[in-house]
Amino acid sequence: MNQKQATCQHKLMVTRDALEVIQGKWRLPIVLSLTFGDKRFGEIQREIVDISPKMLSQELKALEVNKIITRTVYDSMPVTVEYSLTPLGKSMRKMLDEILDWGVVFRKEVVVK
Amino acid sequence: MNQKQATCQHKLMVTRDALEVIQGKWRLPIVLSLTFGDKRFGEIQREIVDISPKMLSQELKALEVNKIITRTVYDSMPVTVEYSLTPLGKSMRKMLDEILDWGVVFRKEVVVK
């Protein structure tokens, strides 16, 4: 399936595409947090402790543009906004798991040593 | 093994560790390029077309510090410097594959559409 065109050049291209979404300090943490269930703005902010509302808002927008998450406004009083993963967002699961697994290895080998 | 402490908070921590290495425009591409075999500075530069020598040098150093790659100098004339993945670097393979796989999906769903 993806073993045709598996040249270094081709892989470099795909990596760049993926990096556009993955990149930055906050996007992966946000996606990760949403894998635990739909959340509201404030909930995410409380979970990712040191993110500013500005960054959160900005990164959520970027993720929405890239079709990773959806934003739903409930016209209650006060307004409630919920964020949830799209199918594409959910498809990041395996990747996320591998990153996590490697993070554990890296932590053991380098961070704590 | 990693299902104890698999809370959202714990995962967020590990993600941050991994992100420190993964982050930036060039690190993953560099590591990817080295999965195809040991390479010299110039070879990497020719493969990752639009990287400047400064960035390449800088990112190679960072990867070395994090024990992802090793730098070997051969005292030939002129000097030759070879970069290769450490075992830790090689352990990124699965993660890299998943990122690649997801990159393909993302490209199909968003980039080209």
Next chain:
DNA sequence: CCGAATCCTGTTTGATACTG
């Protein structure tokens, strides 16, 4: 050939305060 050193710029990120 393999970089190091310097300088410079624009983008990213952050702190803080404020609004519907």
Next chain:
DNA sequence: CAGTATCAAACAGGATTCGG
């Protein structure tokens, strides 16, 4: 609650020059 506005700081990245 769910953001926006503003201003400042940090950093990534590029251009150029230089050396062993």
